[in-house]
Amino acid sequence: xxxxxxxxxxEGYMDSASLKKVGVIYGDVGTTQFTCNVIGNLEQxxxxxxxHERFGWVLxxxxxxxxxxxxxxxxxxxxxxxxxxxxxxxxxTVVVIGYxxxxxxxxxxxxxxxxxxxxxxxxxxxIKKVIGIKDIREKGAYIGRLYRYRKIPxxxxxxxxxxxxxxxxxxxxxxxxxxTGVLLEEFLKHNVTAVVIDPHGEYISLRTxxxxxxxHQEFGVLPRGYEGKIxxxxxxxxxxxxxxxxxxLSSMTSRxxxxxxNLDARQYLIPLRKAxxxxxxxxxxxxxKDVMRVLESEENNALQPLLSQLEYLDEMGIFDKRGTKxxxxxxxxxxxxxxxxxxxxxxxxxxxxxxxxxxFELRKRNKIPxxxxxxxxxxxxxxxxxxxxxxxxxxxxxxxxxxxxLGLCIISQRPAKVDKNILSQCNTQIIxxxxxxxxxRAIGNSVEGLTKGSLEEIQRLPVGVALVTGGNIPMxxxxxxxxxxxxxxxxxxxxx
Ligand SMILES: Nc1ncnc2c1ncn2[C@@H]1O[C@H](COP(=O)(O)OP(=O)(O)OP(=O)(O)O)[C@@H](O)[C@H]1O
Ligand SMILES: [Mg+2]
Numbered sequence: 171x172x173x174x175x176x177x178x179x180x181e182g183y184m185d186s187a188s189l190k191k192v193g194v195i196y197g198d199v200g201t202t203q204f205t206c207n208v209i210g211n212l213e214q215x216x217x218x219x220x221x222h223e224r225f226g227w228v229l230x231x232x233x234x235x236x237x238x239x240x241x242x243x244x245x246x247x248x249x250x251x252x253x254x255x256x257x258x259x260x261x262x263t264v265v266v267i268g269y270x271x272x273x274x275x276x277x278x279x280x281x282x283x284x285x286x287x288x289x290x291x292x293x294x295x296x297i298k299k300v301i302g303i304k305d306i307r308e309k310g311a312y313i314g315r316l317y318r319y320r321k322i323p324x325x326x327x328x329x330x331x332x333x334x335x336x337x338x339x340x341x342x343x344x345x346x347x348x349x350t351g352v353l354l355e356e357f358l359k360h361n362v363t364a365v366v367i368d369p370h371g372e373y374i375s376l377r378t379x380x381x382x383x384x385x386h387q388e389f390g391v392l393p394r395g396y397e398g399k400i401x402x403x404x405x406x407x408x409x410x411x412x413x414x415x416x417x418x419l420s421s422m423t424s425r426x427x428x429x430x431x432n433l434d435a436r437q438y439l440i441p442l443r444k445a446x447x448x449x450x451x452x453x454x455x456x457x458x459k460d461v462m463r464v465l466e467s468e469e470n471n472a473l474q475p476l477l478s479q480l481e482y483l484d485e486m487g488i489f490d491k492r493g494t495k496x497x498x499x500x501x502x503x504x505x506x507x508x509x510x511x512x513x514x515x516x517x518x519x520x521x522x523x524x525x526x527x528x529x530f531e532l533r534k535r536n537k538i539p540x541x542x543x544x545x546x547x548x549x550x551x552x553x554x555x556x557x558x559x560x561x562x563x564x565x566x567x568x569x570x571x572x573x574x575x576l577g578l579c580i581i582s583q584r585p586a587k588v589d590k591n592i593l594s595q596c597n598t599q600i601i602x603x604x605x606x607x608x609x610x611r612a613i614g615n616s617v618e619g620l621t622k623g624s625l626e627e628i629q630r631l632p633v634g635v636a637l638v639t640g641g642n643i644p645m646x647x648x649x650x651x652x653x654x655x656x657x658x659x660x661x662x663x664x665x666x
Contacts, residue, residue, distance in 0.1 A: 189290035192218060193262060199282040201266065206289045208235065208260040215318060215627065215648060217292035218264055225279045229292055229300040230264040233623035237261075264289070265621055267645070270300055276644070294321050302644040310642075311356030313349070317635050317648035320388065324649045326353075327642035328360055331598050332542050332577030334641065335568060339585040339613065340602030345633050345651065346581050347372055347660040349600065350544065353579070354505060355655050358396045361503035363541035365529065367522055367551070371410060371511035372659035376400055380654045389652040396505070396656065403499055404509040405488045405521055412509050417524050418493035420455050429559055430516055431479040438476045441465065455491040458484040486517055496528045502539045515550065522551045523560035530567055533576040540575030543567065548580040549587040561589055568595040586612040598641035603631040619646055 193206035212218070216232045239258040241249075271277045297303070303322060310325025336353075340346050350366075354376060357364045366373050377400055379393040380386075386393060402412035419427075424443040428435050445464040449456040462480050465473050483489065499506050508525065510518045522545070532538045545551055551560040567578050568591065580596055582588045586608040599617055604610055614625055617639055624646055628637055631648075639646040 186221065186288070186290060189219070189293065191288055192216075192291050193289040195220065195283055195285055195287045195289060196261075197285075199285055201279055201282050203233075203263065203265055204230075204283060205261050205263055208262050212262055212291070213318075214623065217267075217297050217319075218289050219292040219296055220283055220287050220289050222269075222279045222281075222283055222287075224281060225269055225277070227296065228269045228279055228283075229267040229296060230289075231267055232262045233265045233621050234263040235260060236263075262289075263623075265623070267300060276300065276302065294319060298322060301647070303647075304642070306642070309360070311353055311360070312652060313352055313356070313638070314636075314649045314652040315389065317650045320650070323390075324638065324643070324647065326598060326638070328357070328362055330641045331579070332362070332540060332575065333572045334597035335571070335577055335595055336579040336598040336600065336641075337585075337593055337596035338579065338581045338600045338602075339604065339609070340583065340636075341604055341606065341609070342583045343633070344583075344602035344604075344631070345636075346583065346602060347546065348634070348654065348658050349602070349636060349651050350546070350579070350581055351376060351654055351656065351658055352651060354544070355396070357542060358399050358505055363500060363502055363504060363539045364544060365500060365506045365508065365525070365541060366544040367510065367525075367546055368507050369510045369518060369547050369550070370660065371509045373505075373507050374400075374402060374411075374509065375657040375659035376505065376507075378657040380657045383653060385653045391653050391655055394655045399504050400507060401499070401501065401504060402507045402509055403494065404511075404513075405517060406486070406513055409512045410509045412507075414487075414494065415499070415508065415521065415525075416490040416493045417488060417520075418455065419457060419461075419489040419491070420450065421493070422489070426559075427483075430483065430520055431476075433475060433479055438473070441468070441470075441473060442476065457491055458489055486514075488517055488520065496525075496532050497538055499525075500529070500532075500538045500541060519551060519559045523563055526560060526563045526567060530563060530571070530574070530576060533571075533574045540577075542577040542579055544579040544581070546581045548582045548592075549584045552580070552589040552592050554587050554589050565589060565591050568592040585609045585616075590616075596640075598643070599637075599639050601628060601637040601639075602635070603628065603633070605629050617646065624648075 192210055192212040193208050195204050195206045197205050214232050214235050218230045219227050222228050237258055237260050239256055241256045268276045268278045306325045309328055311328050312325055314324055316322040316324060338346050377395050377397045379395045382393050403415040404410040404412035405415045407414050424446050428439055445461050448464055449460055458480050462477055465477055551558055552564045567576055571578055593616055601613055634651045636649050636651055637646055638649050
């Protein structure tokens with residue numbers, strides 16, 4: 171193709187003068203994909219724009235870059251002694267994203283681009299317009315900037331997140347908790363009520379401002395703390411700082427109580443039920459000590475294992491005559507941290523189950539404000555295989571919570587091990603680096619619109635870059651997460 175023709179197809183248009191030329195389309199051209207040679211600086215993931223003679227400017231994204239040569243293996247072996255010049259071009263595969271028509275709808279060009287059309291690095295305003303990225307400061311959570319496009323801030327619609335749930339998935343150390351901290355900061359700033367299940371006690375640092383860095387300035391973030399807006403509760407006040415979190419024993423069934431013990435239910439269910447029924451006839455509230463006293467009066471040695479398990483539960487201090495009131499835990503516009511650090515797994519599950527159940531029931535009756543329930547390490551509380559007492563209620567919240575303004579945010583390092591019913595209900599999905607093939611498959615199956623290139627990119631993402639999709643984000647986007655306003659509590663431990 172001659173210079174003149176190329177000029178006609180691309181450079182002749184007035185507004186292309188300020189754009190940076192990065193390639194020329196060659197080879198077979200489709201309507202959804204094309205290849206171009208690469209001139210200058212173009213990387214995988216970059217956005218490009220090409221002028222289509224019928225539809226105007228169209229946006230595309232570089233899915234893959236290859237260096238193509240005429241050097242064969244045989245010639246490479248002989249290269250040392252032969253005189254052979256290698257010809258090479260760098261070629262990019264570009265996936266067509268589309269253009270906005272006069273009604274503002276995203277459209278695909280229905281005919282291919284002309285071969286020889288010039289490919290330009292896309293302008294920021296054009297990227298925003300075609301993708302449909304909106305500055306929704308008022309009702310949006312500012313999570314960061316479009317990856318490699320630091321001028322484009324990304325906001326997630328908070329209403330959509332609470333109504334339709336969120337999942338944050340990535341391998342360990344990829345930055346899930348850091349990002350969850352960013353989301354919680356945004357909830358606090360927007361007075362969104364939230365409860366976080368915190369198995370490592372890492373969200374208490376939301377009270378403390380982070381140290382200011384250059385990144386803060388670049389992302390327009392000011393360090394601050396949220397001291398007055400955070401309440402911490404814990405089932406074990408000897409282990410952790412916080413207000414005591416207790417449950418009412420008389421609201422538990424004998425079977426639920428037995429599930430917490432490492433005992434054969436068939437052998438102990440009847441005596442335990444009898445003891446609890448007896449107490450119920452005489453009083454409204456009772457303690458574990460009361461149950462033990464009734465069982466001891468039987469003077470039956472076979473009940474000894476049951477008694478020692480009850481003693482263990484009593485020492486845990488998780489049950490009381492009157493449990494902690496939910497409207498003390500949940501306060502409008504505030505964040506409640508449920509610190510489970512060091513608490514045994516069965517007790518953690520009990521806390522998640524009881525608390526989630528209470529939140530759901532009270533939300534249904536509008537007794538507490540609409541809120542977001544954030545569950546860290548969700549593979550423990552809602553596993554795909556095996557049992558956890560909390561799975562059922564989390565499933566119910568995932569499928570029915572939206573009707574009642576109870577949002578769920580699920581965080582896990584093992585997407586393949588989290589209950590699929592729950593994951594499939596999460597409309598806003600945030601994925602950081604994942605390398606495990608099973609987890610990648612689980613993500614590939616549950617995220618719409620992921621290209622081959624994006625799935626490969628997920629495996630190589632640097633810490634702090636996330637793939638965000640769903641909610642108000644019209645197509646999967648890579649986002650560089652903003653720095654934290656508050657201190658991150660989950661710093662990796664330095665051994666040396
Ligand atoms: N966006 C970011 N910017 C800068 N540092 C980050 C970012 N995200 C994570 N980090 C750093 O990476 C480390 C791991 O992050 P984080 O604790 O969030 O990982 P995680 O995915 O929650 O891991 P785990 O599954 O083990 O809980 C931390 O030391 C944190 O400071
Ligand atoms: Mg974490």
